Amino acid sequence: MPTFDSILRIVALALDQLEVAVCVFDNRGRTVLWNETFLQFFPEHAGHVYAGEDYRENLRRFYLQRLPQDELPSMERYIEEGVQRHHSQQRAFEFDHHGYRVRVASLSFGAFGRVRLWRKTTPLLTGMQDRINPKLTPLPGRILPDTAMALESLADGILMVDEKDGTLWANHSFLRLYGLSDIKDLGARRFDEIYAAAWQHEEPTAGYTTGLSVLKERQRFSGAPYVLALPRNRWVRIVELRGTQANGTSFFSHVDITTQWRQQEELKQLSLHLESLAVKDALTGLLNRRRFDEVLEAEWRRAHHSEMVLSLLMLDVDHFKHLNDTHGHPFGDEVLKRFATVLAGRIQRTDSLVARYGGEEFAVLLPGTALADAAQLAELIRQQVETMSLGNEQTGLVRITISIGVACASDLAFNASSSMLVDMADRALYEAKRKGRNQVACS
Numbered sequence: 001m002p003t004f005d006s007i008l009r010i011v012a013l014a015l016d017q018l019e020v021a022v023c024v025f026d027n028r029g030r031t032v033l034w035n036e037t038f039l040q041f042f043p044e045h046a047g048h049v050y051a052g053e054d055y056r057e058n059l060r061r062f063y064l065q066r067l068p069q070d071e072l073p074s075m076e077r078y079i080e081e082g083v084q085r086h087h088s089q090q091r092a093f094e095f096d097h098h099g100y101r102v103r104v105a106s107l108s109f110g111a112f113g114r115v116r117l118w119r120k121t122t123p124l125l126t127g128m129q130d131r132i133n134p135k136l137t138p139l140p141g142r143i144l145p146d147t148a149m150a151l152e153s154l155a156d157g158i159l160m161v162d163e164k165d166g167t168l169w170a171n172h173s174f175l176r177l178y179g180l181s182d183i184k185d186l187g188a189r190r191f192d193e194i195y196a197a198a199w200q201h202e203e204p205t206a207g208y209t210t211g212l213s214v215l216k217e218r219q220r221f222s223g224a225p226y227v228l229a230l231p232r233n234r235w236v237r238i239v240e241l242r243g244t245q246a247n248g249t250s251f252f253s254h255v256d257i258t259t260q261w262r263q264q265e266e267l268k269q270l271s272l273h274l275e276s277l278a279v280k281d282a283l284t285g286l287l288n289r290r291r292f293d294e295v296l297e298a299e300w301r302r303a304h305h306s307e308m309v310l311s312l313l314m315l316d317v318d319h320f321k322h323l324n325d326t327h328g329h330p331f332g333d334e335v336l337k338r339f340a341t342v343l344a345g346r347i348q349r350t351d352s353l354v355a356r357y358g359g360e361e362f363a364v365l366l367p368g369t370a371l372a373d374a375a376q377l378a379e380l381i382r383q384q385v386e387t388m389s390l391g392n393e394q395t396g397l398v399r400i401t402i403s404i405g406v407a408c409a410s411d412l413a414f415n416a417s418s419s420m421l422v423d424m425a426d427r428a429l430y431e432a433k434r435k436g437r438n439q440v441a442c443s
């Protein structure tokens, strides 16, 4: 399996062949690697840049070389702003450099850091002036050259449609967003057709299907922003300004929100993960005591409210201390994991709950199950554990047994509390231990 580092190096070499400069930074803004094209674009770094160098130093060399004398006092501020841009840049921008124009993109790798890419490009403004030159590309009667120029300067996509939703005009950013190279490719198509065309050569995803239905829904009302999925996991937020002009022209602004969207998704995943850490036991993956207490309380109230039965099993591995002392703590952990798997496999009903109550003690909450059925289930678990083979080369064959205490809420007074159910099951468990272990006792 190639390492992350070796993959980065190969990609950097491949980008050299495309004449794209690359420089990778870690999450603290320190330089990790760069390619030959980077040094050609920015010769001031050749022989100076080194792995681990702060991005600030990179910027300082850039500005020292480039700033006129009278702007040098502002250099530190420029560097700070550059660092801010480096951390927050979401969409590509362009700047003049050594007589040509460079387009620069910066992408976050989440926790790892950032990659910056530069490529030489046709001067945007020249392209733009061609586009709004009425002799080359006639503008629709409803748009003035100055307005077109202003809209071209926006990083967001702008689409203008007539009263029948047919395209009148779109700016350069809009064309790029939807993979179009020329405004003539748009024709007088409606936006839903442009959207479908952007997906034409792509494998349709759930995001695309949702996008189509969002667009249908949009035909009925307008105003609120909405989000559409684009191919290759990109996302766009659209705001419409419909029919405010006497002639029925509507404007749509299209903002590429891919970076924020992905960050939001990462945060969602992270918070789900954190939530699951907060309620799960790290060793066995079962719910932890905290979650058990919450669910027990809720089920207890539900059982009282709807006069349902509610049973509880408390299960404890017999002579577990001896097992730990004989075969070691790690083996004890393995036993707990195996036992947890048996319990999770047995308790399949979605309203039931299996938790690690603490140490080698486990709890199973069974809403809607009466004492006799709970005891029967406990007996099946006891038998399954008794016949389970455990062990490894060092320990040889090991067998374990468990004791189980069973209690049912209907045996408690109406004004009792949920903790009394636990006490009752615990007392039954103690009774099972006292009578010689490897057995089920009911309260």
Ligand SMILES: Nc1nc2c(ncn2[C@@H]2O[C@H](COP(=O)(O)OP(=O)(O)OP(=O)(O)O)[C@@H](O)[C@H]2O)c(=O)[nH]1
Pocket: 283, 316, 317, 318, 319, 320, 321, 322, 324, 328, 329, 330, 331, 332, 333, 336, 358, 359, 360, 433, 437
């Ligand atoms: N390996 C391992 N051991 C644990 C863990 N949590 C608690 N223990 C051990 O479990 C043992 C429980 O011992 P005791 O409460 O004396 O009970 P026992 O030896 O199982 O005896 P009886 O319950 O009376 O059958 C203690 O030695 C704890 O250190 C754990 O996560 N992993």
